[in-house]
Amino acid sequence: MTEVALERVDELRVRLGALPRVKLAHLPTPLTACPRLYEATGARVSIKRDDCTGLAFGGNKVRQLEFVLGDAIASGADCLIQGSASQSNHSRQLAAAGARLGLDVFLLPKQDERSTPVQGNQLVSHLLGATILPIGASESSTERKRQLADSLRAHGRTPYVVGMGEDRALALAALAYVEALLEIVEASNDTPPDVIVTTSQGSTQAGLQLGCHLLNLPTKVIGINPMPPDHEAYISPAGIADLTRSAGALLGLPCTLTETDIVNSTEYVGQGYGIPTTAGLAAIKLLASTEGILLDPVYSGKGFAGLLDHHRTHATSPDARLVFVHTGGLPAIFSYASDLINDEQG
Numbered sequence: 506m507t508e509v510a511l512e513r514v515d516e517l518r519v520r521l522g523a524l525p526r527v528k529l530a531h532l533p534t535p536l537t538a539c540p541r542l543y544e545a546t547g548a549r550v551s552i553k554r555d556d557c558t559g560l561a562f563g564g565n566k567v568r569q570l571e572f573v574l575g576d577a578i579a580s581g582a583d584c585l586i587q588g589s590a591s592q593s594n595h596s597r598q599l600a601a602a603g604a605r606l607g608l609d610v611f612l613l614p615k616q617d618e619r620s621t622p623v624q625g626n627q628l629v630s631h632l633l634g635a636t637i638l639p640i641g642a643s644e645s646s647t648e649r650k651r652q653l654a655d656s657l658r659a660h661g662r663t664p665y666v667v668g669m670g671e672d673r674a675l676a677l678a679a680l681a682y683v684e685a686l687l688e689i690v691e692a693s694n695d696t697p698p699d700v701i702v703t704t705s706q707g708s709t710q711a712g713l714q715l716g717c718h719l720l721n722l723p724t725k726v727i728g729i730n731p732m733p734p735d736h737e738a739y740i741s742p743a744g745i746a747d748l749t750r751s752a753g754a755l756l757g758l759p760c761t762l763t764e765t766d767i768v769n770s771t772e773y774v775g776q777g778y779g780i781p782t783t784a785g786l787a788a789i790k791l792l793a794s795t796e797g798i799l800l801d802p803v804y805s806g807k808g809f810a811g812l813l814d815h816h817r818t819h820a821t822s823p824d825a826r827l828v829f830v831h832t833g834g835l836p837a838i839f840s841y842a843s844d845l846i847n848d849e850q851g
């Protein structure tokens with residue numbers, strides 16, 4: 506890296522440091538080399554271990570919630586609302602953050618095929634003391650979150666809503682991944698990777714992409730989306746580009762990325778959000794058996810399958826230095842035991 510770029514790293518750190526923030530995560534997370542995976546596949550992969558952010562099983566949201574909840578507290582919030590799939594990692598991490606910060610957390614999980622038995626993320630959210638108010642599988646989470654916020658306001662509370670449909674929270678979440686990008690660059694001895702792959706439906710990719718843009722890096726960012734375009738929480742490449750610009754504005758820095766700069770693939774979704782794929786399950790087993798690192802079937806397993814496919818098709822050079830940003834999701838494996846074991850038997 507040039508000296509100018511290193512100055513830019515410092516400048517970004519100062520700008521990030523000026524924003525309201527709470528301390529929740531173990532940072533920086535490690536960037537781990539994968540020598541046995543290299544022997545098995547020829548792919549030079551390092552893994553950014555954001556599955557190890559530390560709070561109640563960790564994951565990307567713990568890092569993001571440092572900025573999101575810094576904003577919530579600065580705006581006077583006294584309770585938090587999130588609604589999503591029953592196995593939502595975001596909900597679990599929000600429940601943990603609320604417990605840590607002394608803020609009531611209301612969760613609106615969908616009554617979907619993973620609701621019972623209470624397992625994985627949902628079990629952990631129960632233990633963390635969140636108020637859990639299930640909604641129908643076909644109801645709109647965005648709508649129900651807003652209705653609950655209105656009713657809490659009518660009772661004198663000050664709710665802060667996160668997740669899908671909440672543009673400010675999504676842009677603040679992206680800022681956390683500008684910082685993750687700085688950590689990756691620093692841990693790579695100032696030689697940025699050729700390609701960064703991660704599972705993302707929005708904020709994580711937007712932040713990594715904005716960081717590369719602001720540092721003027723040649724690094725290519727590839728998002729593997731766990732959701733098909735007709736899912737309520739799907740964000741299109743144009744929407745991800747919007748997030749990069751809103752997050753840039755929060756830092757006081759213009760960002761000129763547009764839809765055509767964003768590579769976000771729905772190719773690895775398979776039959777749908779939350780439904781395991783053969784390639785995802787194979788990726789989980791490969792990384793577990795070569796490096797002792799776990800992935801989950803909903804997010805990171807599909808993302809890693811995308812990375813391996815990218816390597817196989819040599820979309821860049823076969824020697825490309827790849828970084829996989831591991832966004833976590835691990836408690837979900839317990840509610841997918843039968844898929845994981847059937848796959849092993851088959």
Ligand SMILES: Cc1ncc(COP(=O)(O)O)c(C=O)c1O
Nearest residue numbers: 594705706707708709832833834
């Ligand atoms: C494990 C995991 N990976 C990735 C994501 C997507 O994160 P983002 O919306 O910031 O792209 C989520 C969202 O809940 C997640 O739980």
